Amino acid sequence: MAQEIEHTHLPIRGLNLHVAQVGKDELGTVVFLHGFPEIWYTWRHQMLAVAAAGYRAIAPDSRGYGLSDQPPEDEVATWENLVADVLGILDALSIPKAFMVGKDFGAMPAYDFALRHPDRTRGVMCLGIPFSPVPITIDTMPEGFYILRWREPGRAEADFGRHDVRRVVRTIYILFSRSEIPVADEGQEIMDLADLSTPLPPWFTEEDLDAYAALYEKSGFRYPLQIPYRGLHRMTKHGDAKFQVPVFMVMGEKDYCFKFPGFEDAMRSGIMNTFAPDLKITYIPEGTHFVQEQFPDQVNDLLLGFLKDHP
Structure with missing residues (x-):
């Protein structure tokens, strides 16, 4: 795989962003955007699958993550920056439209x-997070809820700083692959919820852990904690949103995010259809938060089906 996927840095809006890519763009381009604590590597299975099917796969490390540059210390982390970075990548690579x-x-x-640039978007597929026109509500969650803890400046840094990077990534992958929301007790930190005797998920190897840890050794966790955790209140509001492109939502039913306030209702009530007229939702019964790594063949089949349905 390492021999097939190419790596480059693109100068995008004052930062050098690391971009992994593979494939010849015979049928189009697919841009993969990772979450936390992920990097381009989280999409390795999907990148090779779409490339084999005739598409070009592009997976950047988000600004401040992995091998991408860190923004200036005084820069306010915004979601608009992430959207502008994607547009910059498409422009730099002369890609007119992409999934x-x-x-x-x-x-x-x-x-x-997809909402801001429908003329540059062929379709959008998202895993684990339904569309919301307003920032999600988390203030009703217990005090030990990991997002409430990690949005406090300095708290996660102190918690993570007790361990090496490999141990931090290992613990997060263990906790986030469970079906229960990570919540610490009083006097306990999130990193205390698993120790070295807790096994990794069976689909996540020591070699995978090495790949993640190597990139977080470079980036650290300071900026990754800004987006998403300390920037949730700055999410763009789309009260009158109307997608002009097809939307495909895939949710693992064992994903702990399914238990976030309003998530299941947003997906099962049909409310997403009011924003996305061309919407499809698929549930993966045993899927967890890292469903694309847990069940790569199943996710690849769903993704390729979506691409082929919208030539």
Whole structure:
């Protein structure tokens, strides 16, 4: 795989962004946007699958993540920056239109890009996060809820700083692959919810962990904590949103995010259809938060079906 996927840095809006890509663009381009604690590598299975089917796969490390540059210390982290970065990548590579595929917080700029730039979007597929016209509500969650903890300046840094990067990524992958929302007890931090005796998920190898840890050794966690956790209140509001492109939502039914306030209702009530007239939703019964790594063949089949249905 490492021999097939090419890596480059593109000068985008004052930063050098790392972009992984593979494929010849015979049928079009697919842009993959990762979540936390992910990097381009989270899409390795999907990139090779779409390339084999005749598409060009592009997966950037989001600004401040992996091998991409860190923004200036005084820059306010905004979601609009992520959308503008995607547009900059398409322009730099002379790609007129592309499919957007987003996962976790990467779903938000994928949805936003499709709304802002329908003329540059062929369709949008998102994993784990339904579209919401307003920022999600988390203030009703317990005090130990991981997002409430991690949005506090300095708290996650102190928690993570007790361990090496590999241990931090390992713990997050263990916690986020469960069906229960990570919540710490009083006097406990999120990193205390798993230890080295807790096994990795069976679909996530030590070699995979090495790949993630190597890139977080470069980027650290300071900026990744800004987007998404400390920038949720700055999410773009789309009260009158209307997607002009097809939207495909894939949700693992064992994904802990399914238990976030309003998530299941947003997906099962049909409310997303009011924003996305051409909407399809598929549930993967045993799928967790990292469904694209847990069940790559199933997700690849769904993705390729979506691409082929919208030539």
